[in-house]
Amino acid sequence: MLELSDILEARERVRETSRHTPLEHSHTYSSMTGADVRLKLENFQRTGSFKIRGATNRIATLSESQKDAGVVTASAGNHAQGVALAATRSGVDSKIVMPEHAPISKVKATKNYGAEVVLAGQDYNEAAERAHEIEREESRTYVHAFDDEDVMAGQGTIGLEIIDDCPDVETVVVPIGGGGLISGIATAIKEQQPEARVIGVQADGASSAAKSLEKGERVSLDGVDTIADGIATRSVGEQTFPHIQEYVDEVVTVSDPEIAVALVYLLERSKTVVEGAGAVALAAVLFEKFDYAEDEVIVPALCGGNIDLNTLTNVIVRGLVETGRYLKIRTVLKDRPGALEDLLDVFTAHRANIYAIHHDRTSREVEMSDTEVEIELEMRGPDHVDAFLSALRDAGYEVDVLA
Incomplete structure (x- = not known):
């Protein structure tokens, strides 16, 4: 222990x-x-x-022959960067296996710290399998991310x-x-x-x-x-x-x-x-x-x-969305002049600030005499969202909350 x-x-x-x-x-x-x-x-x-802390301590405990052979590890990103920097500063060659969908920023950072990056596997566990293969093939020391x-x-x-x-x-x-x-x-x-x-x-x-x-x-x-x-x-x-x-x-x-x-x-x-x-x-x-x-x-x-x-x-x-600061809704309007203006009057009355409007007259999900509208809104909190949605429904609009 x-x-x-x-x-x-x-x-x-x-x-x-x-x-x-x-x-x-x-x-x-x-x-x-x-x-x-x-x-x-x-x-x-x-x-x-x-992660730089654990990586530094582990690499500092390597024997000279282990340092000469280099290290390998698997990581979703943070351990990768820690091992890369610690190894580079100690003059040790490092090879890092990261999941194929690892964040691009973490992949680039790991390379910038001096490591060779190999992308393999869908998650950490699959990346670790490939890293252990490299460990055996190249006689490198495996620097475990946590264990x-x-x-x-x-x-x-x-x-x-x-x-x-x-x-x-x-x-x-x-x-x-x-x-x-x-x-x-x-x-x-x-x-x-x-x-x-x-x-x-x-x-x-x-x-x-x-x-x-x-x-x-x-x-x-x-x-x-x-x-x-x-x-x-x-x-x-x-x-x-x-x-x-x-x-x-x-x-x-x-x-x-x-x-x-x-x-x-x-x-x-x-x-x-x-x-x-x-x-x-x-x-x-x-x-x-x-x-x-x-x-x-x-x-x-x-x-x-x-x-x-x-x-x-x-x-x-x-x-x-979770804090009631952003709302995305969908509703259906009659395809006639003034219909959108009537809807926006409700927005104005409740001070809902519009980010974007998408107006689709060709949607197959509505009648040919209707038009579908998706609207993104800035809101002021959960109470504001609830009051606004109630006002829309009271005004006769059927509203789907998308986000």
Whole structure:
């Protein structure tokens, strides 16, 4: 089992490449929740993610012959960048296998840090199969993304920083993918402050840890489906699972819409960019996925900020929909002059701001004397949306809500 001494030793190694990231009190989220929320901004880390810590510690422990042979790993993106930079700085050749649909931004960044990138498989697990083949074929050392004690120890240095910067911490909230991050952080926290809680968070569509704890043994999912690609693994690690059982007080899950809302709040209120996996800890706090007391000191770990811009656009829209800030509707009008103007009078009366209108007179789904209209709107919240839709229906319009 990983021990605090391993993490303390790792801290000396990872200082060469990683930053001591900020831990900041958030008035916004404290007001929203009643707790004392302090954000661990690991999205400000070099490479945009905590993964540089574990990768640096693992590569620092390689023998000279292992360094000469090079390393290989599999990653959805963040571990890839961490291994690439850590290996390059140590003069070690690295080859990274990433899923075929990995975000373009993460693929490019990994190459820019000096690694050779191989695209293979539909998800992390399939990419890992190819990486192990390369390990055997080329006698490289496999640097596991999470199921390795040296990697776990490197990630655990975040826990040391949390205790240093926030000695009165009561609850630390940590994302779980394969479990390397939470294993390291939980060990560091619990070995120093046993009374502090550690809460793990997974996406609903990749909830292997929660299911594993319920069953008392590791459970492997048939597949994963979540916007939080950084924690989209089918199972927690063989080495990480005992640490989760030993040190983690509770594991909860959040939905993709809840992740999107947290991400939008971070952009709008905190002026900080995170990826889906980086938002899950805050989402668990905002949507009260676990019990906490008023003024309880809670530290959500924002573990990464590497989000593809196309994904970011989609997530922002979803977050705006969930918070009642964006509405897309469809209705049918008579195909005659003034019909659209009558509809827009309702919009004006309820101050619904129009983004875009698509007017289709050729749709086969309506009568030839009718026209179909799709409209995108800026709204002011759920109450505004409800009042506006009621007004439309009271005026005789049949409305389908598309988003």
